Amino acid sequence: MENRDTFGWQDIHAEVLRRIRSGEWAAGSTIPNEVDLAYEFDCARATVGRALRALAEDGVLDRRRRAGTRVVAEPVRRAVFAIPVIRQEVEAAGAPYRAVLLERSQAPATEAVAARMALPPGTPLLHLRTLHMAGDRAHCYEDRWADPVLAKGLGDAPLDRISANEWLVRNAPYTDGEIAFSSAAAGPGEAELLGIPEGAPLFVLDRVTRQEGRTVTAVRLVYPPGYRMTAPL
Amino acid sequence: MENRDTFGWQDIHAEVLRRIRSGEWAAGSTIPNEVDLAYEFDCARATVGRALRALAEDGVLDRRRRAGTRVVAEPVRRAVFAIPVIRQEVEAAGAPYRAVLLERSQAPATEAVAARMALPPGTPLLHLRTLHMAGDRAHCYEDRWADPVLAKGLGDAPLDRISANEWLVRNAPYTDGEIAFSSAAAGPGEAELLGIPEGAPLFVLDRVTRQEGRTVTAVRLVYPPGYRMTAPL
């Protein structure tokens, strides 16, 4: 439709990507510098910079002062997963969401939990176990441990309206953390709660969040077989 | 060390994030516009824009023309996973890497594969099965199907030096695709190849890549129990 005679940064982004994909600019090679590209595309240097910065953030280019901009040799494939809010995940599937609070207690950290949270074993912690229901079917099982100091108030919060996760997001912000996916065989308790055979292959999501180096909460979400966590590439 | 009297975009980024985390700017509320913030921080509007854009890319802010910039109410947690190159993954663990090509053949697409690749069942495809070894231990099992036209040459390529994955990265670029994680019980074949009991909980990575809407390759990587895919939060 349009006959453009100028280039925006997205056009440059696309053109550079095309040259890389086509092999015109080989993996590992240095591409022209910003000034030269600005001349070629007849635009300001900042516009080229904007395009190249985006490609660098995508992991396609490696940019260094003085050394120039290189095409990354082995592009590490990165996938950005949107970790769903369980309530929304269930409702998006068209099922009514309900959470069943199985346990909320003060308990000393077990060996395993202490290791995950980088605390001495026996440290008093808040322990919450929740079953997330999609209609009358179990969607996933949540086993959460939280620091009673950093998450002060969680022990008494009304968790019928908002989940422990939502409470923590609002009241105990984190500065960093990790997430991990893995698989595990269903134990007797998990099997009964989720309504699946013992030993069934579970999908496990472990998440630890910290505030200034101190662990706020460690949560394990366990999904029955068939659950898929997907992301665009 | 330094006593700064000006603000860079990263300083503004940090300060805005602090105001959000502290509740000074509540979730869901609209924050001041770029012009006002530029006045407050005594800098150019573009500098504020740079900081706010970064926060929007992080999923913390929602920016709309005319409507202004709002603090996202339920920040969708995003995790960026670096999908490892298997050779590097193994060598990083200190084990010698070796790939065993179990099968390389032309075969018609099965129902399941046809569905995954959005092709009619029976379409002739390239089928490669590889066992990735870490020392004398199986690290993961790869089951790959590829379009023989888009991946022309893969059928004859010497896969002892570079893997099918590396060959495809170099010779059959993709424009888009998806990746998915899930769990599954080990079948008899997988169990024997990986040296684990039948029915053991596998960690499964499915990846499909396309070029201009046409599927280039569909690959399934199967890891034995204990494997973890981690990412910073």
Added chain:
DNA sequence: GAGTGGTCTAGACCACGGG
């Protein structure tokens, strides 16, 4: 219609780090 963010410019200075 008007206010907001999105983009671009032409120029400037700075910070890093390869040679």
Added chain:
DNA sequence: CCGTGGTCTAGACCACTCG
């Protein structure tokens, strides 16, 4: 040292969309 990318500025125009 000095070329490169990183950042900032002051201004301008545009695109979107809410009221």
